Amino acid sequence: MRPGRKKPARARASRLQRTNYKWIYLFLLPTVIIFAMFYVVPIVEVFVTSFTQWDGFNAPRFNGIRNYINLFNSHSFLTSLKNLFWWCVIAMTLHVGFGTLVAFVLFHRPRGWKVTRAVFMIPNVISAAAWAMIYRFIFNDDIGVLNSLIRLVNPDFSVDWFYVSPWAFWSVTFTWLFYAVIVTLIVLGDLLNIPQELTEAARIDGATGWQLIRYVHLPLCRTAIGTSIICSLTSRIAMYEQIALTTAGGPDYETVSLPILLVNAITDYRYGYANAVGVLMFLFGLVILWLVNRLFRMDETDY
Incomplete structure (x- = not known):
């Protein structure tokens, strides 16, 4: 032809x-x-x-970058940035690390792995608001489980965890730190999709269990771990219920977050100021997305 x-x-x-x-x-x-x-x-x-003065009722009036200047001159905003930084560090190390560890445990199916899966999964179906209320009772100074156990050793012990510095920050952190079921599901999905031939070839080459994890399984979960970090960090940017229902940002703005500032501004009918906070939250999310994509090379194929 x-x-x-x-x-x-x-x-x-x-x-x-x-x-x-x-x-x-x-x-x-x-x-x-x-x-x-x-x-x-x-x-x-x-x-x-975000570049206007707006009370939600009258027409917005342009005021340039005044809202952003007020933000960066605000003690509460600077504190929220510091909190966000440390929560992000904790999230991408301990939070994602714990969820990844549980995923590897479930993947290797040791004795009792089904019980571990059930115990780990069940608490995560409870909403963040419900967990915040539960932790209010756990950390309560008078009737809380934590202080009651400590008083068995030290009868005079008394700490109001959510309202005393520096414990308030860590108390809020514990309301989400070990509830990483989304991380576990994402990483476990990648582990289950690793071709068996790769694992068998590594074993033939003499790789031990730890070497398999370090040189085969963990690198091939790079994309899943990067995705988990993005989910975890963006959740920290948008974290509201855990703080609003426990410390409300106190004491002395020690646990304040950007969503708390946003909602407070709306309550005070400062919609332009609130939208400036929203813009910064949006930009922070884009920066995190870009950085994690670059660091974990998530646009590259694994196989």
Whole structure:
């Protein structure tokens, strides 16, 4: 067959492909419209109104970068940035590390792994708000389980954990630190998808159990761990219920977060100021997404 006769077939295939694309675009159109209405437009409005003085009732009045200047001159905002930094450090090390450790334990299926899975999974179905209320009773000075156990050794012990510095920060941190079921599920999914041939080849080459984890399994879970870090860090940016229902940001703004500042500003009818906080939260999320993608090379394939 002469090469020139292939052109009509290619042209038909190209026309068919363009026709299929039209149908794809048509079916995607409702999703694009909904996404634009409920995400793109509100985000644009948040950015625009963050440069205004707005009480939510009267028309926004442009005031330049005054809201951002007020933010960076605010003690509570600077404290929230410090808290966010330390919570992010704790999240991407202890929180993600603990969830990854549990994933590897479940993957190797030791004796009692089903009980471990159930015990670890069940508490995570409880909402963050419910856990915050539970921890209020656990850390209660008078009737809390923690202080009651400590008083068995030291009868005079008395600490109101959520309201005394520096314990308030760590008390809030413990309301989410060891509840890493999302991390476990993401990493465990990647572990289960590792081709068995890779593990068998490593064993033939003499790799021990720890070497398998360090040189085979852990590197191949790079993308899952990076995804877990993104989820964990963005959750710390948006952390509200655990703080609002325990310390409300106190004592002396020691446990304040960006969402607490945002909600307080809305309550005070300072919508422009609140949207400035929202813009910074949005930008912090983008920076975290970019950094983790670069550090973990998440755009590269594993196999």
